Amino acid sequence: MRTIGALLLTTGLCAAVTACTDKANAPRSLAQADAAEGLRLIERHGCAACHAIPGVRWPQGRTGGDLTGVASRPMIAGRLPNQPGVMTALVRDAPALLPGTGMPPMPLTEAEARDVAAYLYTLDDD
Ligand code: HEC
Structure with a gap:
């Protein structure tokens, strides 16, 4: 629960700072995640x-909608900053x-969620 709380706090802060939602600035590295395993999952x-x-x-x-190009969208579900930690959660x-x-x-x-997120971040051809 504490992790979720911290994440929501971070998300709230990011929503207030538009730079966080700028896809050009969003860090997309998911250390040690395996996109191929993500697809299997x-x-x-x-x-x-x-x-x-x-x-x-x-x-x-x-x-749930088409996930084509989800990596290049600035927001997840139109409401959350598109960042690896948020996507993983x-x-x-x-x-x-x-x-x-x-x-x-x-x-x-x-x-496993990190692997899934890593695969989703390969889907950037909108
Ligand atoms: C029972 C149906 C259902 C299943 C199963 C499901 N989702 Fe979703 N998903 C949704 C719905 C509905 C939304 C829209 C969320 C919203 O806007 O409230 C969504 C939203 C998303 C989004 C955000 C899409 C966007 O447009 O930004 C991602 C990414 C996602 N799902 C990934 C996954 C992954 C990965 C799995 C499997 C681990 C999964 N979903 C399983 C129904 C589902």
């Missing part, structure tokens, strides 16, 4: 039931960051 956990995701042929769900526990969201918490470890 995305397939195993059925993210594509709700999202069209480049690299996943089937299914291509529509509930979101793919694991979206309701903690987006109260009332239709995206459920996903059973990923922290390390």
